[in-house]
Amino acid sequence: MSDSIPKIQLSAVEKRFISARGDEQIALSNLDLEIGSGEIVCLVGPSGCGKTTIINLMAGFEKPSNGVVQIDGKQVSAPDPDHIMIFQDYGLYPWRTVLGNVLFGLQARRISPAEALDKALASLELVGLTSARDKHPHELSGGMKQRVSIARALAVEPSVLFMDEPFAALDAFTRMHLQDELLRIWQEKRPTIVFVTHELDEAITLGQRVVLMAPNPGRVQRILDVKLAYPRERTDVDFSIFRKELFEEFHLVHRQALDGTEYSI
Amino acid sequence: MLLLPKKLLLPIATLLAFVAIWQLGARRYPPELFPAPSDVVLAFKELADNGVLWGHISVSLARFSGAYLLAVIVAIPLGLFLGRFSRCHFAIDPLLQVLRPISPIAWFPLAVLWFGIGNAPAVFIIFLAAFYPVLLTTISAVRAVPAVYLKVATNFGARPGMTFLRVIVPAAFPGIMVGLHIAVGTAWIHLVAGEMLGAQSGLGFMIVDARNFLRTDQILAGMLLIGVLGLVIYRGMKAVEHAIGRRWGIAS
Numbered sequence: 147m148s149d150s151i152p153k154i155q156l157s158a159v160e161k162r163f164i165s166a167r168g169d170e171q172i173a174l175s176n177l178d179l180e181i182g183s184g185e186i187v188c189l190v191g192p193s194g195c196g197k198t199t200i201i202n203l204m205a206g207f208e209k210p211s212n213g214v215v216q217i218d219g220k221q222v223s224a225p226d227p228d229h230i231m232i233f234q235d236y237g238l239y240p241w242r243t244v245l246g247n248v249l250f251g252l253q254a255r256r257i258s259p260a261e262a263l264d265k266a267l268a269s270l271e272l273v274g275l276t277s278a279r280d281k282h283p284h285e286l287s288g289g290m291k292q293r294v295s296i297a298r299a300l301a302v303e304p305s306v307l308f309m310d311e312p313f314a315a316l317d318a319f320t321r322m323h324l325q326d327e328l329l330r331i332w333q334e335k336r337p338t339i340v341f342v343t344h345e346l347d348e349a350i351t352l353g354q355r356v357v358l359m360a361p362n363p364g365r366v367q368r369i370l371d372v373k374l375a376y377p378r379e380r381t382d383v384d385f386s387i388f389r390k391e392l393f394e395e396f397h398l399v400h401r402q403a404l405d406g407t408e409y410s411i
Numbered sequence: 412m413l414l415l416p417k418k419l420l421l422p423i424a425t426l427l428a429f430v431a432i433w434q435l436g437a438r439r440y441p442p443e444l445f446p447a448p449s450d451v452v453l454a455f456k457e458l459a460d461n462g463v464l465w466g467h468i469s470v471s472l473a474r475f476s477g478a479y480l481l482a483v484i485v486a487i488p489l490g491l492f493l494g495r496f497s498r499c500h501f502a503i504d505p506l507l508q509v510l511r512p513i514s515p516i517a518w519f520p521l522a523v524l525w526f527g528i529g530n531a532p533a534v535f536i537i538f539l540a541a542f543y544p545v546l547l548t549t550i551s552a553v554r555a556v557p558a559v560y561l562k563v564a565t566n567f568g569a570r571p572g573m574t575f576l577r578v579i580v581p582a583a584f585p586g587i588m589v590g591l592h593i594a595v596g597t598a599w600i601h602l603v604a605g606e607m608l609g610a611q612s613g614l615g616f617m618i619v620d621a622r623n624f625l626r627t628d629q630i631l632a633g634m635l636l637i638g639v640l641g642l643v644i645y646r647g648m649k650a651v652e653h654a655i656g657r658r659w660g661i662a663s
Contacts, residue, residue, distance in 0.1 A: 205566070207562060207565075224565075225562070225565045225566040225568075226566075226568070227566065227567050227568040229566075230566055230567070231562070231563075231566050233559050233562070233563075235559055236559075237557075237559040237560060237562065237563040239560065239563075239578065239581070239582070241581045241582075241584070250563075250564075250567060250569075250577075251567035251568075253573070253577075254564070254567040254568050254569040254570070254573060255567075255568065302567065
């Protein structure tokens with residue numbers, strides 16, 4: 147990474163929760179991470195490693211117990227329309243059409259209706275859903291729904307996209323298709339993307355860097371630079387080298403996690 | 412004409428059998444104790460011919476719709492408010508839970524003292540009967556709005572007014588609709604009670620009046636009419652609910 151200021155910077159971030167039983171749990175411990183502008187970074191790790199907590203902290207939905215989260219050198223204190231989160235369950239409004247959903251963010255910004263319509267249509271075009279503009283979300287497949295929520299995010303031209311296991315509910319074929327679509331859009335618009343997943347293949351397909359996390363307490367185990375050109379062929383030898391490396395490390399983390407708890411699955 | 416849809420066949424057969432058994436059974440008792448369907452039909456005709464029937468029906472429907480609309484107009488905004496501001500809801504909930512189980516009919520003596528005899532006490536009772544279901548379902552519908560809807564609104568920087576009117580209200584609407592639906596049923600049931608207790612007109616009064624003259628055939632005619640009108644209103648409500656469900660993208 148260059149020595150300019152990072153797009154996103156987490157310094158000594160700690161997040162503690164009080165569990166339902168009343169004892170304190172450390173979701174994230176003393177975590178440092180820098181993400182460059184226009185970078186795609188994937189966060190992977192077993193459940194309980196705090197990857198969703200990190201993305202919620204960066205997106206401003208939660209506040210760190212200690213440490214600082216900064217974007218563009220400014221401390222994150224609340225969600226910001228310049229940093230849009232994409233959820234696994236889409237968060238589409240069922241009473242609005244596809245176009246209506248994409249217009250939502252623009253309406254929230256009080257952009258004039260004509261301009262908003264132009265931007266929304268351009269955004270729908272980008273995800274290839276122009277023909278579905280008048281449909282309601284319940285008429286769409288899961289993959290199409292997620293494309294609508296991506297279009298809704300892109301319409302407000304955010305500099306950061308946070309994606310929290312966005313393709314986890316989709317079947318394998320749709321998931322691969324959307325990964326390719328996401329890369330195409332990223333190459334066109336170059337937003338910074340922070341992508342949480344539990345799929346190692348997905349992480350290697352998408353990430354310029356893959357951050358492997360470990361639980362108890364949540365921390366960064368390893369950061370892997372995936373030096374492969376896009377588009378990445380999932381069957382390539384190079385791909386499988388990174389894959390092997392990540393899998394081995396992941397199994398190590400997973401074993402440690404299981405040893406750490408008395409009972410296992 | 413005789414080509415009825417198949418699914419109507421069974422209910423119609425049941426209905427005919429019911430009327431037939433009723434007719435046969437009624438023969439064994441004096442008509443003033445247990446009138447037969449044929450007596451009821453004659454009573455209908457009598458009530459319709461001397462003109463009182465339409466008057467009672469329209470008075471009842473007017474009271475019902477007035478009181479129901481009033482309840483909806485008060486309960487929905489209050490429910491939206493209490494659902495949104497959970498501290499207010501927390502404060503007022505015990506009071507609601509105590510007032511709610513009190514049958515609207517139990518309010519009747521006070522209603523007569525406060526409002527006198529006439530429309531007002533009946534309207535008050537119907538109002539109460541419709542108010543709680545609408546209020547409580549509105550509150551729970553607002554509280555059940557998925558967190559992700561609100562996260563999205565916050566993320567895009569929607570102002571509180573926009574979040575309320577364009578996210579929370581539409582998201583809660585199907586739930587509120589269920590309350591409106593339940594309230595139609597309870598309000599219609601209490602309409603008769605309200606009219607029996609104090610009014611000088613309406614279907615409830617018609618039944619009380621018939622009782623005073625021991626006209627059991629007219630009592631049953633009134634009861635059946637209440638049942639049929641209730642069904643029509645309920646079905647109309649269902650149709651509206653369905654149409655709105657389609658609009659909201661939640662129709663099956």
